[in-house]
Amino acid sequence: MKVLLIEDEKELSNSISDYLQNENYLCETVFDFVQAIEKINLYHYDCIIVDISLPDGSGLNLIRILKENKSETGIIIISARNSLDDKITGLEIGADDYLTKPFHLPELNARIKSIIRRRNFGGVNEISFNDIQVLPDQMEVSVKGQPLALTKKEYDLFVFFLANRDRVLTREAIAEHLWGDEMDMADSFDFIYTHIKNLRKKIIEKGGEDYIKTIYGMGYKFTDQ
Amino acid sequence: MKLLTRTSRSYIYVSVVVFIISGLIFFNILHDIFKRQLDETLIEEQLLIEQTINYSDSVPDFRLVFGHMIDVTILNAPQSKAGYIRDTLMYDDNLGTFASFRHLFAENTSIRNKGYTINIYKPLRDSEKLIAEIVISLALVFICLLLILVVVNYFITRRVWIPFYRILQNLSQYDVNLASPLEVTKTDIYEFVLLNQAFEKMSKKIRLDFMNLKEFNENAAHELQTPLAIIKSKLELLIQKENLDENQLQLVSAVFEATTRMSKLIQGLLLISKIENNQFIQTEEVDLGFMLDKTIGHFEEMIRHRGITVSKDYQQAALPRMNPVLAEIFITNLISNAIRHNINQGRIDLLVQYNSITITNTGQVLKTDPHNLFERFRKSENLPDSVGLGLSIVQKIAILYKIRVEYLHHEGLHTLMVTFQ
Numbered sequence A: 001m002k003v004l005l006i007e008d009e010k011e012l013s014n015s016i017s018d019y020l021q022n023e024n025y026l027c028e029t030v031f032d033f034v035q036a037i038e039k040i041n042l043y044h045y046d047c048i049i050v051d052i053s054l055p056d057g058s059g060l061n062l063i064r065i066l067k068e069n070k071s072e073t074g075i076i077i078i079s080a081r082n083s084l085d086d087k088i089t090g091l092e093i094g095a096d097d098y099l100t101k102p103f104h105l106p107e108l109n110a111r112i113k114s115i116i117r118r119r120n121f122g123g124v125n126e127i128s129f130n131d132i133q134v135l136p137d138q139m140e141v142s143v144k145g146q147p148l149a150l151t152k153k154e155y156d157l158f159v160f161f162l163a164n165r166d167r168v169l170t171r172e173a174i175a176e177h178l179w180g181d182e183m184d185m186a187d188s189f190d191f192i193y194t195h196i197k198n199l200r201k202k203i204i205e206k207g208g209e210d211y212i213k214t215i216y217g218m219g220y221k222f223t224d225q
Numbered sequence B: 001m002k003l004l005t006r007t008s009r010s011y012i013y014v015s016v017v018v019f020i021i022s023g024l025i026f027f028n029i030l031h032d033i034f035k036r037q038l039d040e041t042l043i044e045e046q047l048l049i050e051q052t053i054n055y056s057d058s059v060p061d062f063r064l065v066f067g068h069m070i071d072v073t074i075l076n077a078p079q080s081k082a083g084y085i086r087d088t089l090m091y092d093d094n095l096g097t098f099a100s101f102r103h104l105f106a107e108n109t110s111i112r113n114k115g116y117t118i119n120i121y122k123p124l125r126d127s128e129k130l131i132a133e134i135v136i137s138l139a140l141v142f143i144c145l146l147l148i149l150v151v152v153n154y155f156i157t158r159r160v161w162i163p164f165y166r167i168l169q170n171l172s173q174y175d176v177n178l179a180s181p182l183e184v185t186k187t188d189i190y191e192f193v194l195l196n197q198a199f200e201k202m203s204k205k206i207r208l209d210f211m212n213l214k215e216f217n218e219n220a221a222h223e224l225q226t227p228l229a230i231i232k233s234k235l236e237l238l239i240q241k242e243n244l245d246e247n248q249l250q251l252v253s254a255v256f257e258a259t260t261r262m263s264k265l266i267q268g269l270l271l272i273s274k275i276e277n278n279q280f281i282q283t284e285e286v287d288l289g290f291m292l293d294k295t296i297g298h299f300e301e302m303i304r305h306r307g308i309t310v311s312k313d314y315q316q317a318a319l320p321r322m323n324p325v326l327a328e329i330f331i332t333n334l335i336s337n338a339i340r341h342n343i344n345q346g347r348i349d350l351l352v353q354y355n356s357i358t359i360t361n362t363g364q365v366l367k368t369d370p371h372n373l374f375e376r377f378r379k380s381e382n383l384p385d386s387v388g389l390g391l392s393i394v395q396k397i398a399i400l401y402k403i404r405v406e407y408l409h410h411e412g413l414h415t416l417m418v419t420f421q
Helices: A010-021 A033-042 A059-068 A084-092 A105-119 A152-163 A171-182 A189-205 B003-056 B062-066 B125-173 B190-238 B246-276 B288-298 B300-305 B324-340 B370-374 B390-400
Strands: A002-006 A026-030 A047-051 A074-079 A097-100 A127-129 A132-135 A140-143 A146-148 A168-170 A212-215 A219-222 B070-075 B082-092 B097-109 B115-123 B309-314 B347-353 B356-362 B404-410 B413-419
Touching: A002 A010, A002 A033, A010 A026, A010 A105, A010 B190, A026 A033, A033 A059, A047 A059, A047 A105, A059 A074, A059 A084, A074 A084, A074 A105, A084 A097, A097 A105, A105 A152, A105 A171, A105 B190, A127 A152, A132 A152, A152 A171, A152 A189, A152 A219, A168 A171, A171 A189, A171 A219, A171 B246, A189 A212, A189 B300, B003 B062, B003 B070, B003 B082, B003 B097, B003 B115, B003 B125, B062 B070, B082 B115, B097 B125, B125 B190, B190 B246, B246 B390, B288 B300, B288 B309, B288 B324, B288 B347, B288 B356, B324 B347, B324 B356, B324 B390, B324 B413, B370 B390, B390 B404
Parallel strands: A002 A026, A002 A047, A047 A074, A074 A097, B309 B347
Antiparallel strands: A127 A132, A132 A140, A140 A146, A168 A219, A212 A219, B070 B115, B082 B097, B097 B115, B347 B356, B356 B413, B404 B413
16 A cells, blocks of 8 residues: 655654554655655555645645546545635545544544545455454444444444554544544543443454453553454 | 713803803992982982072972972071981882882081081982893893804804714724724814824724734644644654553653643634634524534434433524534534533433524532633633633624523523524
8 A cells, every 4th residue: 555645744744654654554755745746646646645735835736636637546635724615625626535733643544544445446345353344335343243233433433443453542532533623532531431341342242352452541452462 | 971062061051150240240330330320410419409508598399300309408507517328218109119219318507507408319210120121131132142152062063073973983883803994084173184093093003913913823823733743643653662661651641631632722712713703704594403413413422321311392493594614613512511511310401492592401500600601711620621612612603693692500400592683
C-alpha cells in the first residue's frame, strides 16, 4: 500500500509517516505543492493525505488535478480550519474524507483503511483477525463463525480496534471516534469502560479470545501478543 | 428631560422672576410719580387758598372750585406755621365706603394776624386705578412677548438640534460587526460638523481595532491547532513504545488529556467567535423534533448506560429558520448538558411546541447562581474536567436567532425552555 502525505509541518508529517509505516504502508512525504504535483504525476498511490493550506498553493487544487487525471486514489483532507465550506468544497470535488487538526493518529489510520478497503473493488470487503471476521458492507461481525450481535457503537468501536491492532488507543481517541467532538471527554470515559466490558463479554460468550488489553490510566490495546 | 424642555423651562422661570421683580420696581416708581404729582397739586391748591385768605379773610366754598373735599377754618388767635401731607383712610360719601385719600394739612397766620387751618383731601382712587391699568396692560404685553419667545425658541432649537438627533440615531444603530461605516449626517452647524467628524474618526478606529482583534483571535486559534496537533501526534507515538512503565504512562496520559482539553477549548472559542461574527449565514427551516430524535439516538447508549428515561411529547413541529449546523450544535449541547448533569436512573422530558422546546432533566441541586449558568468557563463542581463552554455556545446561538432561553429549577428538576420568535 502506498500512501502520499502532503503536509508542510515537518514534525506532524514525521509523526504521521512514523505511525503509518508501522502499519506496513509505504509512506512518502512531501512538504509543498510543487513536490506534490511531481509525485502524483509520476506515481500511483492508494491514498493521498493532503493539507489544504500549503505554503505555495491550496490542497484543494491538488485534488482537482487528481480528479482531472481520473485518478482512483483515495483522498483525505487534513486541515487546521474547521470550516464547513472547506469541508463541503473538498468533498464535492472528490475527496473521500476530511479531518480537522488536531486529530488522533489512530483515527487517521482507521479512515485510511476504510477508504482503501472501499476502493478494493475486486476483492472481498472483509477484515479478519485470527478467529474474528468482519464484513464492513453488511456491518456484520462473527467469532469462530458465529455471528456477534453488536450495537452500532460497539461495532464502530470494534472496527476501530481492528484498524489499529497492536496499538495503544487512548480513551480520548476512542471517545472522539465514537461521538465526534460534541462530547465533553470527562463524562465519556467511564462509559467507554462499560462499552468495552460488554464487548469483551460478548466475544468471550461466543468462545472468542479476549484481545482487548487495558493499559492502565491510558486506554486500551487490541492485540493477540 | 429633553434639552428643549429644559431650556424652555429655564427660560420661562427666569423670565417670570425677572418680570415680578421689575414689575414691583416699576409699580413703586409709578406710584411715587403719581404721589408727587398729587402732592404738587395739593400744594398749589393750598397756596391758592392762602392767597384768598390773605386777600379777604373769608373762606369761599373751594369744594366747588376744586371738586373735592376742602376744609378751611379761620381762627381768631394766630397760629404758628405747620403742615404735612400724608395718606389717610376716610369715609367716602360717593362710594359709601372707606377709601384712601391724600390729606394735606396746613396751619398758619394770615397777614391780618388771624390763624387758619387748611385740610385738603384728594382721593387716591383715580391714580390707583390708572396704575392698575398700566400694570395690567404691561403684564399682558410681557406675557405675549414671553409666549412668542418661548414658541420661537422652541422651533428654532428643534430645527437646530435635528442633526444632533440624527447623529445620535446613527450612533445607536451603529454595529461594529457590520461592514457598513457610521452614517454621516449632513449639517452646516460648526459644532455638529465637529461632532460628526469626531464620531466618524472614532468609529473607523473602533472598527479597525475590532477587525484586527478578531483576525488576531482567529489566526491565533488556528495557529495553535498545528503545534497541538504535533504534541498530540508525538504523544501518540510515545505511548506505543513497549518499554514505558506505569508511572511514565500516567505522566503521558495527563499531558494527553490536558492537550485534548486545550484543543477542545480552542475549538469552542473559535465556534463562539464564528457565531459572533455571523459566519453562519445560510439558514433553512430546521425540524427541531427530528433533530432532538437524532441527537438522542446519537447518545442512546450513554443514556441507557446511565439508566436515564427519555420521554417525548411532540405536540406540534417546531420549525424555526436557523443555520442547520448551528441548530445541530444547539440541540446537541442542550441534550448532552441534560445527560451530563443528570443522575443515574434519572429522567429527561422533551416537550416540543410550534414555537418552543422544553428540556427537563433530573439532577442535583445547582450550587451556583443560575444567572451564571450561561457564562463562559462556568463548570459544574461535579465535572471539573469539562471545558465549560457548552451553554455559553447555546446562548450565543440564541442571541443570533433572537431565541429566548429560560432556566427554571424546581426540586431537583432542571428545565431549559427555549422559545422562538
